[in-house]
Amino acid sequence: MSRRFRVLALVTDAFGAPGGIAQYNRDLLTTLAEEAGFEIVILARRGSAGETTPARGITQLRPRPGRIGYIAAALRAAATRRFDLVFCGHLYAAPLARAAARLRGSRLLVQLHGIDAWTAPRRQARKAFERADLVLSVSRFTRAAALGWSRLEPHRIAVIPNTVRDVFVPGDRRSSRLALGLDDRRVLLSVGRLDSREAYKGQDRIIDVLPGLIAGGRRVAYVVAGEGDDRIRLESLARERGVGDAVHFLGEIEEAGLPPLYRAADLFVMPSTGEGFGIVFLEAMASGTPALGLAAGGAPDAMADGALGTLVQAERLGPAIAAILDGAETDPAALSGAVAERFGRAAFRRAVGRLADRLAETS
């Protein structure tokens, strides 16, 4: 094949925008361009490539925040050139992506993230989704859910997990703790938005079990990173349980502050029921800190079914935290290495390389 494989990527955001989905889009599309030499045109609702430089072969068009403008720009792009593939970055955009793909006979690839794909979308989106040549899902759970509400055949959904960035590595734990003003208490950490609509993250479950942990003679602090409208409820819950002093709300943490924060904790714990994948588990473990989550949603993927992190049922949360705090210390380098082996950049690059080869297969 002499001509380069051309992709039109219809996404909400990629370069120049915050958030996990934008990050995933950047990772995937950059790797397709770098590893497989794909030529990629990105049309996003937000952000422009000005702030971060995309890899060679990637062009990000002017962002189109308005719905109508976005649709018009997508169809125009798809009509003017023939693309081998239309990449649809979000399930709700599947009807548009399918229309764009049909204009010049491109194949259609739909990317699934998390909770948005756990229940059936509107009929139109489902119909378009079912016509996808290939679907990518970040986790096994999301894949199973989509196979449940759609008629897509199983071989059409492949799983490419999230990847953890290289900045998350073990480091000097003591200085991290000092910088954060943590004394010699054992530190539990959660990182995630405190959104009342996303109460599934489960910080309240940890506050509930804190009194028991402390009553067991442990000196424990619970550090909550993240901001949101659920904070007031969580703060009053902590007072109600008599552990107001043990719970520290840090508010929103800047990207650069995350690696030292993860390193400072004894245990990263997020008893969430709604993780599409749970990249924060990977970030914590890559930083050398053991992680604990519920056997629900995408968390078992990040924990590698218990091989990397610990998975429990919600009612076993307290004893499980106690067991880890009282147990043997984790070797941060070994844990970080094991995470990198499965979910590091190199592993992700290989996965995307295989995807590119699969896309280039004749059928």
Added chain:
Amino acid sequence: MCGINGIFAYNPPANPPDEAELLRTRDAMAARGPDGAGAWWSGDGRCAFGHRRLAIIDTSPAGAQPMTSFDGSLTVTFNGEIYNYPELRRTLEAEGVRFRSNSDTEVLLHLYRRDGADMVRRLRGMFALAIWDEARGGVMLARDPYGIKPLYIADDGWTLRFASQVKAILAGGAVSFDPEPAGIVGFHLLGSVPEPFTLYRAIRSLPAGHAQWVDAAGAREPRRFASIAAALAEATKVVVPPEEIRARVRASVGASVRAHLLADVEVGVFLSAGIDSGALLGLACGAGQPRRAITLAFDEFRDSPADEAPLAAEIAQRYGAGHIVRGVGKAEFERDLPAITAAMDQPSIDGVNTWFVAKAAREAGLKVALSGLGGDELLAGYPSFRDVPRWRRRFGPLAAVPGAGALARRVLRAAAPRLARDNPKALGMLEHSGSWGGAYLLRRGLFLPHELYGFLDPDLVRDGLARLDPARRFRDSLTPDPGSDVGRVTALESAFYLRNQLLRDADWAGMAHGLEIRVPLVDFTLLTELAPILPRFGGGAGKAALAAAPSPALPDPVAERAKTGFEVPVRQWMHATAETGTARGRGAGARSWAHWVFGRTAMLGKAA
């Protein structure tokens, strides 16, 4: 025959296969392979195969499985028989290949090395297999054209698991029991679970006549390598003079029977008083060695015209076969019932006969038996060959009026409630007879779609019908168009009743007794040879040709006997078991049995 299974942790984040799980799944199939067990791991530890062996060809340890090629680059786990392996072996040896065993399994390795995935086109026989290709880092899965041997797959996006039985995959403990609405609806529509669905969402069948490749980039689309409809469609161009029909049936069925006698152990024959099994026995005995035949006799039928034993004895005598008549009574049926439902891999409204005849064969010391199964599909023996085209013609034009069918159903139900209750299918006549598939559903169906709402959750029915999409599946089985009425019904019967019910029943019922059931009339080579004359098999011509195939021909009473089958008393017991005693319309027995069996075999919603 055997049972196969495997775990392939193809996606790098997945944990390597768990040995305990591999062995749990493998040993859940112990009955399929009492003669030995094996397990194999790939060099990188990412792929593991299991195998339970029923030794039939090269019963020595050299035939043990999983089998790895001499250079270690290919490993196969295989369930089935390759009847043309001697020819394949000769060809390969002439090309310089050196063999280490006398088993048909080894041929698979050499053939794969030479032809890659195309090797499946050269195999005559029944098979479900998995081949690990070290150089390409992946697994090829394949299943024979008719789907005689089962192969179930559970792929979660990280790890792919496969096994010969659904229950064996579940026994591994890593796969969800979440229900598949399409499988549940399909069972109630047809009396067996239509592939590729199972009762469980996470488990699917590899479709018959397909091969699938899996590597680190995931499972690829299964590729069809053989299609019954296509074999029939291609043959429409070939012209065979009418006077050659009988000669061709004799030659081709004879060749298939001889191919199916290949074994290093004794091969027996299931014998009823019907044409199919009688002709097989005649042809098998004509091929040389003495044979033993097994016939079921029912206490209820003793000294009545329904008793098949006397006529079967006459057939056996005519061909010089040893004859074993095994009596079965209601008490034994009731005693075996728990074992039957335990052995039934997926619910089926039939299979009980096969259970008893397989049991009798095993008691007689047989490991292999020929069955006449498939004769009615190949030789237009069912009433469906008459009814389906007729209904389609008579009601088809009316049914083409949008909404006419559903309207007629409502009117009929309101105007004649009694008729509607006693003949539930009559209500669907207009609605479904507009297409070949619909007319087939009327002929074969257990319940019609609108009836399901009466006893299943309406959301499940809607979801299940949408996922199953019966109309599309019927259409698929008729694409390309087989080109004749007989051909179309053959394609439908082969893709549904034969594949999902008769063959699957023969598999679990035979395997439960460690008996390999071979089906010479279900053979793709035979189908290809008979396809040009198949349109002329209607009106009993096909069966008459088969009756005349052995030398001497079958006794006249057999050739003339209306088809009763030895199923009748078993049906009565089954239905008596399930009936609640209330008055019901025609066909209610099978329906009650369906509910009874479903309730005892489905393990829906259990935690993995």
